[in-house]
Amino acid sequence: xxxxxxxxxxxxxxEHVIPAICAADNCVLSTxxxxxxxxxxxxxxxxxxxxxxxxxxxxxxxxxxxxVYIPLPTSMHVEWAEKAARAGKHVLCEKxxxxxxxxxxxxxxxxxxxGVLISEAFMVTYHPQWHKVRDLxxxxxxxxxxxVDAAFTYFNKDADNMRNRPELGGGVIPDIxxxxxxxxxxxxxxxxxRISASVDFDPEFGTDRYASVRAxxxxxxxxxxxxxxxxxxxxxxxxxxxxxxxxxxxWNSNLYEGDEVRLHDxxxxxxxxxxxxxxxxxxxEVETFATAIETGDRSPIFSLEDSVRNQKAIDAIYRAGxxxxxxxx
Numbered sequence: 001x002x003x004x005x006x007x008x009x010x011x012x013x014x015e016h017v018i019p020a021i022c023a024a025d026n027c028v029l030s031t032x033x034x035x036x037x038x039x040x041x042x043x044x045x046x047x048x049x050x051x052x053x054x055x056x057x058x059x060x061x062x063x064x065x066x067x068v069y070i071p072l073p074t075s076m077h078v079e080w081a082e083k084a085a086r087a088g089k090h091v092l093c094e095k096x097x098x099x100x101x102x103x104x105x106x107x108x109x110x111x112x113x114x115g116v117l118i119s120e121a122f123m124v125t126y127h128p129q130w131h132k133v134r135d136l137x138x139x140x141x142x143x144x145x146x147x148v149d150a151a152f153t154y155f156n157k158d159a160d161n162m163r164n165r166p167e168l169g170g171g172v173i174p175d176i177x178x179x180x181x182x183x184x185x186x187x188x189x190x191x192x193x194r195i196s197a198s199v200d201f202d203p204e205f206g207t208d209r210y211a212s213v214r215a216x217x218x219x220x221x222x223x224x225x226x227x228x229x230x231x232x233x234x235x236x237x238x239x240x241x242x243x244x245x246x247x248x249x250x251w252n253s254n255l256y257e258g259d260e261v262r263l264h265d266x267x268x269x270x271x272x273x274x275x276x277x278x279x280x281x282x283x284x285e286v287e288t289f290a291t292a293i294e295t296g297d298r299s300p301i302f303s304l305e306d307s308v309r310n311q312k313a314i315d316a317i318y319r320a321g322x323x324x325x326x327x328x329x
Contacts, residue, residue: 002066002289002290004021004028004067005064005068005089007069007084008033008070009032017121019282021069030065031044031050031064031065032044032051035054035055037052037054040052040054050064057083060087068089068091074168085110086110090117090118091117093118094121095121100311101311104308105308108304117289117292117301119301124251127284132261134188137245140242141243142263143240144242145188147221147222147238150236150237152176152179152224152233152251154230155228157229171208171209172209172226179251180213180250188238190218191217192216194329195316198212210227213320236250243265246261247262254278
């Protein structure tokens with residue numbers, strides 16, 4: 001059983017990843033760490049973890065864990081992922097793992113020098129619906145892919161929320177523009193070559209709250225918009241000359257409706273539906289991570305090299321928003 005330690009009592013850990021660890025076949029929740037030891041023990045007691053610490057360093061010094069999950073604010077990801085690796089702990093770190101692609105080089109060096117596994121927590125890449133989309137595109141089920149359209153939005157104007165605090169790495173682009181980007185890259189095996197974008201910043205918070213993006217992948221184009229101040233919506237479609245694919249719950253699995261991949265033919269005369277009821281993509285993520293440690297086969301894991309490629313696209317969105325034209329990724 002892979003023994004997990006959790007750095008902080010953040011919401012995504014409480015609501016998604018810790019329950020997934022507790023449900024996993026090959027994982028056990030061992031330790032919670034918080035700067036507030038009382039909060040650490042409260043969360044540990046809630047989920048049955050036998051240990052808790054009042055500092056992150058104490059957790060990294062512990063022999064009670066094999067690896068850590070890091071849901072800290074984005075601005076702290078690189079620092080604590082590197083510290084954990086240098087302490088000999090495997091690392092699953094929330095996205096985005098860094099705020100600039102060049103910052104990930106530190107983590108690649110730490111990984112290579114210590115031999116630990118460090119991975120960005122893109123849970124979507126472990127969901128079977130995205131493997132189905134990838135297989136359908138590879139098998140020419142929609143013919144030649146021409147266009148990918150997507151939207152990801154929610155509404156959050158809480159001034160204390162890290163997504164609205166620039167000093168913590170807040171903003172819509174690092175928070176959710178990563179998802180249409182990473183899933184398009186995952187499903188197609190292609191990389192964006194250039195990007196254009198318009199970006200709007202909140203005058204009160206100073207964070208980007210809306211972005212409209214075009215990404216040129218060479219053989220096809222992607223367009224998507226993301227926002228932290230619009231009504232909740234998630235959608236993505238892959239449109240080819242022989243048909244198109246829709247994913248009904250592309251990123252927050254099972255949140256809005258059941259997880260389905262819908263394959264339409266060219267004339268709308270036939271639709272094939274692939275359903276994935278009850279899939280917990282977070283459980284699949286932690287189980288796959290633990291299995292990779294046990295077997296030594298890291299090929300199913302989202303790699304740091306893949307993180308660099310994804311973050312380069314995110315970096316380009318900001319540059320394109322400033323320049324007002326196309327920029328190379």
